[in-house]
Each structure stands twice: as C-alpha cells, then as structure tokens.
Amino acid sequence: MVRKPTTEEPPPERAPRRPAAPDAAGRLGAYAAKRDFSRTSEPDAADAADAQDAAGAPRFVVQHHLATRLHHDLRLERDGVAVSWAVPKGLPDLPGVRHLAIQTEDHPLRYLTFEGDIPAGEYGGGPMRIWDSGTYEALEWGEGKATVRLHGRRHRGEYHLFRTDADQWMVVRADQPAAGELPPDPPALLPMLATAWPRPFDDDAWLFEVKWDGMRALARVQRPGRGTDGRTVLRARHGNDISPAWPELAGLWERVLARNAVLDGEIVALDDAGRPSFQRLQRRMHLDDERGVARAAKRAPVTYMVFDLLAVDGVELWREPLSDRLARLDEVLVPSGRVQRSAVFPGDGSVLFEAVREQGMEGVIGKRAASAYQPGRRSRDWRKVKVRxxxxxxxxxxxxxxxxxxxxxxxxxxxxxxxxxxxxxxxxxxxxxxxxxxxxxxxxxxxxxxxxxxxxxxxxxxxxxxxxxxxxxxxxxxxxxxxxxxxxxxxxxxxxxxxxxxxxxxxx
Missing domain, CATH: 2.40.50.140 (Nucleic acid-binding proteins)
Structure with a gap:
C-alpha cells in the first residue's frame, strides 16, 4: 500500500465551539445573491444553521479553486459562518514570505467540507478540491487583523493575516516549519520503458491503456509557497529539459494537489478527429525561437496525457504497485483540456486493441497491476502492442x-x-x-x-x-x-x- 508521511501534528484538545452569532444568516446575503442554487451544488445559505451546534475546536479549510485563475480559498469558522479569503499563491510555507489575500464574502459552514465542480457561468465557476482541512486556534482576532494557529494535514503553524487596503490583506507565516513538515524536492528520474509484444492479450492481473503516439515526458511540478512561483519542468526520455517548447503545459502544476510531484505521461497533438497526430507534434519539436513556439502553440496546441505518478510530497511512489500509484494519481490530479488522465481498462487487452485499430490509433500498452516502476529500464511488466x-x-x-x-x-x-x-x-x-x-x-x-x-x-x-x-x-x-x-x-x-x-x- 502507499505509505503516507507520518509528520502530522496531533490536534489540540477539543473545546466547546463558539456559539453562533444571532446575525449569522444575515451575513450570508452577499453569498446567496451571487449564486443560482438551481444550477450549482454549493451549499445553500440556509444550510448555515445546520452545523452551528457541533462541539469541538473551530474548523478551517483551504480549497484549491481552479476558477478563471488558480487560487486557494482560506476559510475560518467564526461566529456561525466561514470567514473567507482568496489567496492567489496559497499560504506561504516559510516565514518572511508574504502572499496577497483578498477577503471575500462570508460562506455557510457547510462550505468547510465542500468540493466539486462549480458550473461554468456561475460565480467562481471551475473545479474546487479540498487542499487542507483541520482545526485552528484564534490567537488574536481584531478589526483588520487575525493571528491563527492551524492544525491541518498540510498546514501546521502560525499565520498572521492583516488588512492593507479595503478587501486587500496579506498573509505571512510567523513560525518556522517543524522538522519533516515540508517535503524535499522531488527526485530526478528517467522513464520506465515497455517491451514490444507481438499480439494483444487478456489478463485480469493487467491494466491496459491506449499507446499515445506522441513525445514521452516526465513532469516535475512545484507549487509556490517558498518565495518562488509555481513551475512545471518537462523532461524527455533522455532527461533533457523540453519545457520551453510546450508553453501551454506550463500551468500543469496548478492541476496537481501537491506541493511537489513527478508525473509520467505523453505529450500529444490531436487531429480534427481527436486522434494523436505525430506529424502535427513533430512540426513543433524543432522550434527554438520564442515567437515561433508561441505561434505553433496557438496553431497546434498539445495535451499532456498523464498515466503515472512517481513521487508526491516526499513519498517515493515508484516503489509501490501500479494500482496504488494510480489510486493516488486520481486523488491529486484535476484534469482539464490540456491535462488529461489516460483511461485504464482492466483485463480486456484484446477489446481495447480492436477499438484502437478501428480508430486508426497506434496500439495499446499492458501493465502488470502489481508492478513497481523501474526508472530508466525496459521491462516485461509493461508490454506495448502496436497496430503497426x-x-x-x-x-x-x-x-x-x-x-x-x-x-x-x-x-x-x-x-x-x-x-x-x-x-x-x-x-x-x-x-x-x-x-x-x-x-x-x-x-x-x-x-x-x-x-x-x-x-x-x-x-x-x-x-x-x-x-x-x-x-x-x-x-x-x-x-x-x-x-x-x-x-x-x-x-x-x-x-x-x-x-x-x-x-x-x-x-x-
């Protein structure tokens, strides 16, 4: 099974929750006015009263919100509502690093457990996933300022929030991270290679997927928080950095719910029928001037088809069975138009092979579900069967x-x-x-x-x-x-x- 980090700080002793303020429902008017609850699955403002009387320390949540632009939403339970800020770069991991925080309308308490896809056209439309959650202590709470100590899975420390202008706030970490709290940088790896196989086969111990006709690339992603911007580094089969050639994939890190990770996948250019076209891709491979690359990215954009997760937040997943790696991949990846999860079909390799043959695609790859990843090596645990x-x-x-x-x-x-x-x-x-x-x-x-x-x-x-x-x-x-x-x-x-x-x- 996948090993989880064991550096979590124990939560503080639970104490009676602050009673709800009598005007909590009235404070949700702005929230309700911005939403059509017949279209969105977000909690209705009327849900506020349902969660006010639960015992325990006040709760917090940080939500990974892929709206028009990625940001994290910090919400703190206070006086019967979730007081909220949008934090474009997320909470800083190190003291001295200041991040902008924009105060937004109060949200109902049920929003502390909400995740889902807000419909396009609705306020804040886009995927929302829980990045972190837990309880917190309010060390100071006054007009235009707050100091809190978070006890979450990812964020465990003291943070200052202070207003700078109207709804504009700043958030800064006050203490040093505990030993082991922040994951080390992800490792440098080479891709595992498949062995050519003469014919398709069926086996319940194997997982099958489309063999994408593109360029193999390992993606190393890092989110902001340590005084740097988020970034994506793409490396080809031999380890050379190919990131500048594919600018439309620079935001891949935004789609990964992790401080850092290494993914394996294929860069593909799809034709008008939605099939991979290596010729379209090849026209872009030899471009090295920035303007030419930008024009090509608009003319023939690519998609990154993700099919493996090798490391995440300090956990070396490549040593784990493929089935466990894929389960973890589904937890951390938020697909989009330019970043897709390669579909897996258990057992039925022959059926998938006939399907890709009919669609004029390259072939299939079978992978033993219990197999570990072997960086830089060709293995019979992965078998490629090509139509040609x-x-x-x-x-x-x-x-x-x-x-x-x-x-x-x-x-x-x-x-x-x-x-x-x-x-x-x-x-x-x-x-x-x-x-x-x-x-x-x-x-x-x-x-x-x-x-x-x-x-x-x-x-x-x-x-x-x-x-x-x-x-x-x-x-x-x-x-x-x-x-x-x-x-x-x-x-x-x-x-x-x-x-x-x-x-x-x-x-x-």
Missing part, C-alpha cells in the same frame, strides 16, 4: 527525387546497428509533407559524405550518402527474413536520439 510496428532508424543516405520531388529527395536509406556496424534495413519514401521534404533535404545536404556508412551498402540507383547522425521513426508492417522493413513509412525525426542506440534488437 515502429522502430527508430538511422538515416545513412537518400535517393534522388523525380517529378515533384526533383528538388528534394525520393526516399531515405535506413539502417540499424548490429555488432557495432550499421546494417541496411530498407528505404522509406512515404510519410512526408511538403514542408518536411524541404527542411529534411536541407539537413541531409549539410551531412553529405563521400562514402556509404553502411557495412552492406545497398545497390540503389541515385543513392547519396550522409554521416549517420539523424534518427527517424519508421512505421512498418513486419520485418522480412532477410532483415528488411516491409512497407516502411516515415513518421518523423527523433531529436536528441543516440544513433548507436538504434539496434536490430529494436525490431518488434
């Missing part, structure tokens, strides 16, 4: 083009390494659009070489050779007995790949 097989090949040359391609090239000459030598495995002449033909021809011209890099050069009319530095993805139906690709189709270049890592063992 795929391999990364080294470009060793090209053939001259004819007709419309007379100014570019006809086909790429492909190879894979075996025992240190580059072996010819076939040629791919389809899968290119006009823009790619032009850009790739220019790159090939810069890599021109006088001799073939292949140990067994093919006898192909019009062949031109290049230094074996570029790697491309090739889709094919099968490998012949002679080791050649049958019906190869170019799917795009693979930036940053090591050509010598492309070996004949990669044939699926």
């Amino acid at each position: 097989r795929e391999v990364s090949c080294v470009i060793g040359g090209w053939t001259t083009g004819e007709g419309r391609r007379s100014n570019s090239f006809g086909a790429l000459l492909l190879g894979l390494y075996a025992e240190g030598e580059l072996r010819y495995v076939g040629r791919a002449g389809t899968g290119f659009d006009e823009a790619e033909l032009t850009s790739l021809a220019a790159r090939l011209a810069r890599l021109a070489a006088p001799e073939a890099p292949f140990a067994d050069p093919p006898r192909v009319p019009g062949a031109r050779w290049v230094r074996p530095e570029l790697v491309c993805r090739i889709e094919y139906s099968e490998a012949t007995e002679g080791g050649l690709l049958r019906v190869p189709v170019h799917k795009g270049l693979v930036d940053g790949a090591d050509p010598r890592a492309c070996t004949v063992e990669d044939f699926g």
